[in-house]
Amino acid sequence: MNVVLAKTETGRALSDIFAIARDRLPGASKVAELRRQAFEAYERAGLPHRRIEEWKYTDLRVLMREVLPLAAAPDAAALKRAGAALKLHAIAGVRRLVLVDGVFAPKLSDTADLEKGLGIRSLREVLEAGDSALQAQLFAPQNSDAMVALNSALMTDGLVIEIAGGAALTKPLHIVHIASGTAPAAMFTRSLVKIGKAASATLVESYIAGDGAKTYQVHDSAVLAIGDGARLDHVRLVEDGREAFNISSAVVTLGANAHFNTFGMTSGSHVSRYQPVIAFAGEGSRVEANGVNLLNGRQHADTTLLLDHAVPNCASREIFRSVLDDRGHSVFQGRIIVRPDAQKTDAKMMTRALLLSDEAEADNKPELEIFADDVTCGHGATTGALDESLLFYLRARGLSETEAQALLIQAFVGEAIESIANDALRELVIAAAERWLAARG
16 A cells, blocks of 8 residues: 655745755755755654654644744845844953854954964855865764754854864854844754864853844754863853744763863743753763753743763763743753763752742653663752742841842852853853843833
């Protein structure tokens, strides 16, 4: 019996988007073939839905429904709007690298006088140059996840950053993703950061919207390769427009004795999901993964984290905090795998959610899969409201209810924020959290 699978209207529309976009997408025949394979993998799966375990709390068939058409390349007006947005989100003392509507914008970026050992190219440049080694790393994320496969098929631009062995960057690198347009559109970006042996760097990623940018989709992916004895400090700030969708992934690989310290805060977007996969490929490495969700209205933010301990003598610490008002919905799925050879693993994970409204929702699912017998592992999850006795104590000493709540919320998220190593960036995140608290009224 022959069975014909009929495409939905959404499926046909996306096929049309891919067909139309092919001429715009960088890369020669080999890259084009990899894109085709990735798109076919996406078509077989379609938008993730609640019957897929990893996506059970973030059903994109319900929440997002369709993938928007690819954003047009930014014109002069778009770049002007992006420049205005940059001024509002400027960070002092960083090297700024700007992507506008999914395309690298050199005029808005700081690429002059690069520090010794630092190389920066656009993704488009690398894909068109035919560098097979870098292209293999750029397509490293597997197509088993539908949204990663879609990103592989349609990625338009991004950054390829290479840091030579022994280099210690004094300036943080700041990748800024800006949605500038007023028409609904989708941006597909991917960046590769390679850190050589015994090198160190700080990477900041920001997602922001220009004036007038409302309904748009960000589809981003990052590939981070941290060499033996190297260190990467990573800060990720999602401040997209309140009608935006942000679906991002990361593939992180650590060499021996490497250190990865990552922090993320989500206060923007209507729906967001961040899905990092962190693999320990060398002994003696350490990961600190921390995050904060500050949500209100009908915002939905999902962090789905996988740590793969495949070698001995590695450590990981995860601390996540969510503060939810109105009908905000936070999801945290943290999975730690300790493989048979990963003896002496030390892994701990803790997630806590603070509900400021009876209608808010927090879904926390920490998981451990342990296949080794000489390990120290643990996880936990809590959900609750503000402590009434502490509120009474603070109000009895002259604070208003709003001030007392803000003080307790700051203390609640403080443990995660304190993990940021760079003092200036830590103060930046604290200020962003304070702005969110002040906006509550």
